[in-house]
Amino acid sequence: MSVLIFIDAAEGKIKKASLEAITYGAHIAQQLGVSAEGVVLGQITDDLATLGKYGVQKIHRVADEKLNNLDAQVYAKVIADVATATGATVLVCSNNVDGKSIAPRLSVRLKAGLVAGAVALPDTANGFTVKKNVFSGKAFANISVSTDIKIVSLSPNAYKIEAGEGTAEVVDFSTTVEAPKVKVTNVEKASGEVPLTEAEIVVSGGRGLKGPENWGMIEELAKLLHAATACSRPVADAGWRPHNEHVGQTGIAIAPNLYIAIGISGAIQHLAGVNRSKTIVVINKDEDAPFFKAADYGIVGDAFEVVPKMIESIKKMKGGA
Amino acid sequence: MKILVCISKTPDTTAKIAFTDNNTKFDTNGVQWIINPYDEWYALVRAIELKEADAATVIHLVNIGGADADPIIRKALALGGDEAIRVNADNHDGYFVASQIAAVAKEGNYDLIFTGKETIDYNGSSIGGMLAEMLEMPFVSLASKFELSGTTATITREIEGGAETCEVALPVVVSAAKGMAEARIPNMRGIMAARTKPLNVKEPVEAESLTTVASFGLPPAKAGVKLVDADNVDELVRLLHEEAKVI
Numbered sequence: 001m002s003v004l005i006f007i008d009a010a011e012g013k014i015k016k017a018s019l020e021a022i023t024y025g026a027h028i029a030q031q032l033g034v035s036a037e038g039v040v041l042g043q044i045t046d047d048l049a050t051l052g053k054y055g056v057q058k059i060h061r062v063a064d065e066k067l068n069n070l071d072a073q074v075y076a077k078v079i080a081d082v083a084t085a086t087g088a089t090v091l092v093c094s095n096n097v098d099g100k101s102i103a104p105r106l107s108v109r110l111k112a113g114l115v116a117g118a119v120a121l122p123d124t125a126n127g128f129t130v131k132k133n134v135f136s137g138k139a140f141a142n143i144s145v146s147t148d149i150k151i152v153s154l155s156p157n158a159y160k161i162e163a164g165e166g167t168a169e170v171v172d173f174s175t176t177v178e179a180p181k182v183k184v185t186n187v188e189k190a191s192g193e194v195p196l197t198e199a200e201i202v203v204s205g206g207r208g209l210k211g212p213e214n215w216g217m218i219e220e221l222a223k224l225l226h227a228a229t230a231c232s233r234p235v236a237d238a239g240w241r242p243h244n245e246h247v248g249q250t251g252i253a254i255a256p257n258l259y260i261a262i263g264i265s266g267a268i269q270h271l272a273g274v275n276r277s278k279t280i281v282v283i284n285k286d287e288d289a290p291f292f293k294a295a296d297y298g299i300v301g302d303a304f305e306v307v308p309k310m311i312e313s314i315k316k317m318k319g320g321a
Numbered sequence: 322m323k324i325l326v327c328i329s330k331t332p333d334t335t336a337k338i339a340f341t342d343n344n345t346k347f348d349t350n351g352v353q354w355i356i357n358p359y360d361e362w363y364a365l366v367r368a369i370e371l372k373e374a375d376a377a378t379v380i381h382l383v384n385i386g387g388a389d390a391d392p393i394i395r396k397a398l399a400l401g402g403d404e405a406i407r408v409n410a411d412n413h414d415g416y417f418v419a420s421q422i423a424a425v426a427k428e429g430n431y432d433l434i435f436t437g438k439e440t441i442d443y444n445g446s447s448i449g450g451m452l453a454e455m456l457e458m459p460f461v462s463l464a465s466k467f468e469l470s471g472t473t474a475t476i477t478r479e480i481e482g483g484a485e486t487c488e489v490a491l492p493v494v495v496s497a498a499k500g501m502a503e504a505r506i507p508n509m510r511g512i513m514a515a516r517t518k519p520l521n522v523k524e525p526v527e528a529e530s531l532t533t534v535a536s537f538g539l540p541p542a543k544a545g546v547k548l549v550d551a552d553n554v555d556e557l558v559r560l561l562h563e564e565a566k567v568i
């Protein structure tokens with residue numbers, strides 16, 4: 001028996017979301033008194049043994065170049081092979097873009113119940129029940145899994161990475177790898193340095209900023225805080241900002257440590273995508289803006305005055321620290 | 322070309338979220354139902370665009386749900402679906418729903434199956450992938466662009482920190498995210514036509530559920546906002562640094 005964690009990589013580098021998944025999976029393994037093992041697909045440049053510090057004891061590597069790009073069908077077959085060979089009873093992955101394509105396929109292949117988007121450790125006292133967000137973060141549900149094998153995909157930014165001591169034993173696992181049917185022809189990097197879903201801090205702008213030409217201060221603030229930038233839906237719809245920055249019920253759902261909302265009213269559909277942020281700061285000139293009800297800190301004021309002051313103040317703090 | 326679009330019924334985005342029966346059931350009292358936005362705005366509209374480009378294309382809709390889903394199915398027909406199949410079952414386990422859709426898909430022999438990125442109520446984001454595995458088809462998730470040339474699809478999807486473009490031969494299952502198409506509203510002609518389009522009701526096939534909802538809950542309310550004066554931005558920065566410890 002073991003917990004098997006799918007560790008995903010992009011361009012040979014392990015993703016941050018996978019470190020969360022490893023910590024989470026290792027904690028489940030401890031809880032169940034079984035070993036925590038990992039599976040890594042494709043050619044990886046990062047040192048896998050060091051992942052042991054997040055709690056994984058053994059890593060099964062399938063370093064086949066056919067696995068360098070994601071084809072969920074090919075991936076699911078290989079991961080299922082590893083799971084079966086190692087007798088895994090719980091499979092863990094991140095509910096990121098890769099996890100969302102692989103976990104459902106694994107669920108069918110292994111006839112294993114899937115909880116997609118877990119936010120806490122499973123309750124294993126009496127069965128296997130996992131908490132996840134539903135209704136776009138407006139509620140949660142406890143989902144019971146009744147199958148012998150369970151699959152849990154962890155919501156990004158929901159579980160804190162813990163690093164300790166230890167090295168993982170890395171072993172090559174051999175199995176047949178089918179030729180991918182999905183051929184990746186191009187990968188384009190977004191201009192922002194920090195991917196939105198992985199960002200600890202997000203600076204977001206709404207229609208209150210009047211036009212795309214005013215985003216300079218948003219980007220400057222984001223850069224200063226090593227943050228990603230986001231926006232409300234009308235801003236993306238108007239083409240002021242790229243579509244991939246749109247957060248909310250119909251955009252991307254995020255859960256950073258800090259979300260700074262500037263000139264955004266806080267419509268319920270917007271909140272649905274950001275209400276899991278740990279700390280929310282709202283800057284809005286209208287004291288009745290609904291966003292203040294969901295905020296931890298707020299300033300009632302004109303963004304064009306407040307944001308430049310904020311930039312100065314943070315520079316001062318960083319300079320002094 | 323035969324396209325199957327999976328349509329689910331979700332509460333309106335402004336619906337009040339509450340639970341009944343000792344927090345085991347969603348309180349549907351006063352809730353307005355809509356087509357799940359991803360299914361309507363992106364999956365269905367992109368299918369309609371493909372049909373507009375090639376008149377020989379046929380669009381079937383599938384919904385797993387009770388008779389209360391009929392109004393949203395009619396709306397999807399009004400937008401441009403040709404024919405709908407409703408499998409008469411009220412069950413939200415992804416594996417069960419995917420099994421039902423798979424049975425419909427096998428019978429219909431589709432070249433292309435669209436789902437939405439996720440439902441805005443259960444947020445499973447998993448039915449497309451399950452379906453693809455059941456049908457042994459490739460699956461491309463979270464597509465923000467979809468182009469077709471002959472029997473080859475070129476699909477762009479958002480990945481962490483960028484976008485990826487891939488090619489795949491039909492048949493394929495694709496989940497649709499923002500960017501695939503622009504939302505439309507049904508016109509009068511569509512609404513009239515929808516009344517006479519076939520909506521076939523089928524009984525479910527034998528299938529298991531692998532998960533159940535044990536209970537629902539609401540997140541704890543926020544303690545209340547701490548307002549800082551606009552002339553004292555330094556204080557906000559101090560609070561974020563020292564109290565919240567987030568910068």
Ligand SMILES: Cc1cc2nc3c(=O)[nH]c(=O)nc-3n(C[C@H](O)[C@H](O)[C@H](O)COP(=O)(O)OP(=O)(O)OC[C@H]3O[C@@H](n4cnc5c(N)ncnc54)[C@H](O)[C@@H]3O)c2cc1C
Pocket residue numbers: 205206207208209231232233234235246247248249250251262263264265266267268269270273283284285286289301302303304334358
């Ligand atoms: C089905 C559905 C799904 C939706 N999904 C989403 C979604 O996913 N994400 C999303 O964001 N929206 C979504 N919406 C839209 C949503 O309802 C709101 O319309 C939208 O979020 C409003 O964007 P906004 O706050 O930027 O603009 P507005 O509502 O116009 O608000 C602008 C705010 O800026 C403030 N302001 C103006 N000038 C200044 C200034 N100088 N300084 C400071 N503040 C200023 C104003 O007081 C106001 O509060 C959806 C709507 C529907 C119907």
Ligand SMILES: Nc1ncnc2c1ncn2[C@@H]1O[C@H](COP(=O)(O)O)[C@@H](O)[C@H]1O
Pocket residue numbers: 327328329330357359360383384385386415418435436437438439440443444445446447448449
């Ligand atoms: N009951 C249903 N009937 C038909 N299609 C569904 C149903 N539930 C979900 N789907 C489809 O599967 C997609 C993903 O749903 P989910 O995996 O539940 O988030 C939705 O966007 C729909 O396209």
